[in-house]
Amino acid sequence: MDMSDFGERGGERRSRLLPMNMTASISALDPEACYRAMQAKDARFDGRFFVCVSSTGIYCRPVCPARVPKRENCRFVLSAAAAEEAGYRSCLRCRPETAPGTPAWSGTAATVSRALRLIEEGALDEGCLEELAARLGLGERQLRRLFLAHLGAGPQAVAANRRLLTAKQLISDTAMPLAQVAHAAGYQSLRRFNDAIRKAYGVAPTEIRRATENRAGSTIRLRLGYRPPFDFSRILAYLKGRAIPGVERIGENSYARSFSLGGASGIITVTPVAGTNALEARIATLGSTQGALPVRAISARLRRLFDLDAEPGAIATALARDPLIGPRLEQAPGLRVPGAFDGFELAIRAVLGQQISVKGATTIAGRIVTKFGAPLPGGGAEGIDRLFPAPKMLARAELSGLGLTGGRIATLKALSSAVAAGKLDFTPRESLEAKIAEMTALPGIGEWTAHYVALRALGEPDAFPASDLGLRKSAGGGEPVSTAALQAMSQAWRPWRGYAALALWTT
Template sequence: MAMSDFGERCRPRRPRLPAMKHAIDMDPVPYPLDPDACYRAIEAKDARFDGRFFVCVSTTGIYCRPVCPARVPKRQHCSFVPSAAAAEAAGFRSCLRCRPEAAPGTPAWAGTAATVSRALRLIEEGALDEGRLEDLAMRLGLGERQLRRLFLAHVGAGPQAVAANRRLLTAKQLISDTNMPLAEVAFAAGYRSLRRFNDAILTAYGVAPGEIRRASEKQAGGSIRIRLGYRPPFDFDRILAYLSSRALPGVERISEGRYARSFHLGGVKGLVTVTPAATGSALDARIAVLDAKGGTVPVRAIAARLRRLFDLDAEPGAIAAAFAGDPAIGPRFARVPGLRVAGAFDGFELAVRAVLGQQISVKGATTIAGRIVARLGEEVTTEEPGITHFFPAPRALARADLSGLGLTGGRIATLTSLAQAVASGALDFTPRESLDAKLAELTALPGIGEWTAHYVALRALGEPDAFPASDLGLRKAVGKGEPVSTKELERMAESWRPWRGYAALALWTIDGE
């Protein structure tokens, strides 16, 4: 099933190994997949299930997305797994036709899998490319065995298998969709040597990287193209409108269904633009490198940041269904399908923006942010109108004179302490073992209270259950103009877990009946 003409010509037929054919049945894991429902979804090629599971076909040794355009195999030849990593671990090869590397990301899970969701975000950003599993587990407040057990339960494969799969799929996308030299592809995808890269591609696809490149019809010119899949519905215009009023002057630009921004990551400076893909449920991101200084373009990190910025790993159907019976939230979601929580490309930028927004209007905070960028940000020349600077680094902001920008003394002190904490490594914007742990870390800084901490956790960290219950706007929205107490709102919000952040966004941005 799902073999492209290229795959039929170049891929040698493998012998059918019983161990591979029955791998999933022999080592079951408790992920919540109904095989009959999964088969009905692939029969319908229903895009709403894209990324939620993969189908492994025993007669071909291939695994595919539910939307693969190839002929649907017979039911008895199909097994279903919750992730591409689980399919690879069971001995199946990635389909060259439906391209699992372009599928939406692994969905966020509730309950104990909130830890898995945090771990997946860290792995996506390369936590296991050089680091050890022990270090990842420590960052999440777990032991190695417990982390492996959670991954097997919710992803169907261990953390290291997931990391290997992400490297492989990133490499495949860069081979197919860009003109990057293959050596650069290898290191951008997270491989530490060309030999490991070549071996991984040959093992996974049966052909060398160069053969895949020669067969690929898509070339991105001088830019690097990334296709970012999502599960529909997705209201892209609405999330752009939200980001537009909060865009950092000189750093971000939003116009005519297009997002653009400068970035400076790991010694690489560039410009990234995002638009809706011409086909399918995806966004197209293009990275233009302005100055690499001999460094490797952090493609995986940029992709992960964009996924968080546009909340592409959300499951809108599950979230809307959870709120369907709620009188305050349900009707709002019904009127705006595809609602997403706008995240952040950079956690430090978002935290600074949140501090600036304390007790002043969105417009006022944006104006002051523009002054900070103009005074402290490094200038950049691009072909994108309005993008003139990089956002100032934490170290630059920590030692800067912020007087004369329209800030109070207290706000200056908060920004300085925030920048010093980030510059020293005492604070970062990667997920921790729990939402409460990150909130405690943030509120330990002077001038950052519960509201700001929840807002940063929601947008910078992608914590779907962050909820600033003291917010006057939320309390008014629930009380239909008459604000309820913070305690009353907290009580009501218990039934909105683990997606209280989405409830907050609905109350903030969608009028009630």
Template sequence: MTLSTDICYQALLARDARYDGRFFTCVTSTGIYCRPICPALAPKLENCRFVASAAAAQEAGFRPCLRCRPESAPASPAWAGTSTTVKRALRLIDEGALDNDGIEALADRLGLGSRQLRRLFHRHVGASPLAVAQTRRVLLAKQLLHETELPLADVALASGFGSVRRFNEVFQHLYGRGPGTLRGRRAELYQAAELTLRLPYRPPYDWQAMLAFLARRTIPGLECIDGECYHRVIRVGEAIGSVSVMHLPADNALHASIRLPELAALPSVIARLRRLFDLQADPEAIRLGIGRDPALAPLLDRRPGLRVPGGWDPFEVAVRAILGQQVSVDAATRLAGRLVERLGERVAGQEVPGLDRLFPLPERFTFDEIRALGMPGARANALVGLASAYRERPRLFDRRQDLDETVDHLCALPGIGEWTAHYIAMRGLQESDAFLPSDVALQRALAEQGQRPTPRELLARAEAWRPWRAYAVMHLWHADAATTVANPQQERGDATLA
């Protein structure tokens, strides 16, 4: 915990929403843990223990409050910027890495021993990896009980429990009663084709900027924006479905409608949506990190809720980045559309008219097929090489120990230079510190008296922005777009954003 006991208690008394998700209050007299905004009568200070995460509270033996619903809190930023390994591990856990495999397998993916991983988690999160995974399952199950009418067996499956028996045991242990009693309505005959969930974020959130960014890059047949709603066809493993996402500003959340035939894939879908829309960001930490620069401070004031748009899949982001090399955003989007039309698998029966394609699997990438799109030979070879590497190494896009190692790993692939590698890390891997010092748009935005900074000068200046350099990139891109006449020559700095 970086917050003092006094700060936490004052925030609790004031029900200060700025601290929601930053800490949880464990009440020793009741055995319950709550969010700072809980409407219940505030406990006495001597009965309070403050922890950095819901997992730490549950591992200490406290159960979630039924009134403030900890599953509805924004993601805790307690470990942000402190341990790259922990952030990578949390991402894998969110995707279900511990649902079927043990902690040794997770540690192996991270390149360290299981004992070291446990030590890192207790230092940065206050709980073990297994406790984090258990808390994720419990809170997702509780959200599904409150927000959907899925049968209990489906809730157990969708939230990552290995069996209904284990699901019932955990809830009986935590709440002293079965999961069905938390619902208050029957759902055994529910046959809905979709789930609707709220995905909370820490305000402010610039939804219009996010939509505008995605709208310019939507691939026909795969995704579209209809008014204020984003739609997309998805594939998770063997499961094929679709998602629709819109903004609920009054709830500080996005509203996701998920159509999926295999509920076991739901945790992965939710994790991908959180990355796509950058719902884990902490705007206050970002403001403190980059707002000291006099050029960035007014940009943050103008767009305090600006996020870094992610991608559905790192392989897709990498393909789109290569397609966008040396061309404008619009030209890259057209190339991506032709790629999906030619190589993407057709799917039928989707909810949104016109969405009938999946992004191509790497097996479909051959030199002749790519060249037929009108691609230069070198770029076609780069795409084929990327697809081949991904087929051979399904974990090609796992984060490495740090950003530099991740970038070096990506740069070893044919046709990927440092700019493209940082871009893939920024959007495909949600690396908050990814940076593009050679980007022309950034240089234009920071020009003084007509003199643009060199990449070396820009890199040196950006040292003070760490670990939030990717957010500085987004602010500078928006500033440049607002002052630059859109034409192919001027767009080069934004070219691979397709």
């Protein structure tokens, strides 16, 4: 088996700053180490902590171009939300809203990581904390305690901070009307948006826009930070062989795709930003748009697609001494797990990939899009002219004649119907095991497919399709080990078994 197949033919017929363990708390920050990193303006620590400057009342990233403040005026916190909670305003020069996001597994519990992803997607913009806690299988007070222990701020403070930083980025970097900025950032009223901006920055949104209007254009641009190293070309190479015809296009140094979200449709193009640790996403809408563009949802999906919230240093440190995985990670610094922009699309692709080659699954996916995908307004762009079919469409579609077996058709229809009816979604649950059980309850979806979907669509870093033949052969040096043996072996790689799987598949 070609290891680059990345499992699509499945078996189912330490830095001192943040300790690399699951129980680290806010007290784990070493102030002296933080100050030295800030003096050096070391980009490797960007996003891993923030500095609150008592003499100015402002908080900054460690790479801020401003003069380094005196040590006695500096207080260090793990998150921008903690700085806001302490009464500090974000710096207009280093712009904390563009710092890399909170790492999913570095010093935070799995439950907090799942909650952060849900908050990033707007779970607390309209919903309440009690509902968020219920989705994670916790009580409200327990969730609040976890956030305070790991981030130094409660869930609602984190959500408020994300709304504020998203709004600031949209004001500075786009030409969106301010009313649309408020809605896209998650504010329920223009008044709350104006009050939040005035309180945080001391000026009205119009004044910030006036100062940065030369950078705003007709195409919305988002900057997505990450922690180096980051092997963008390796992710592109993986995605290129699986690009769905008509929906995705992979260039030498770019990724582009169609999208339809929140009443808006168009094309997103992602490229690296030279000289920085960031990608730039250009969002061009096509046709008429109903309501505000869901910028936060798009940003969250792109971060998941390119695994931008990974902490490569933590992963490498944790797995470096393993005789099987360590040497492979040395070969591929910056290894990330290629994710998915749309969970349903990825799940359909995973089912198509059962027992056939990557090329064969891609061909059939293209046939499905050609027959059932809605055309983009205005014809789209070169190589991108359709949207991936919606769950309701595929649930009632006639899929015969496309090269699918009867069993595969039944699985695709069951999956599409479950998503269309709201019985299955692709948001995190209280545990990886709960999500696997939810998916394997559908006919034709077993452990391999469920773990593969959890790894790529949900960004679950500990998902591990142990029955995969490619993994078993790689772990056995060419001779497959048993699924049970690989499961036992993988316990040493937790909670990053997904990265271990990628290392075994691709190096």
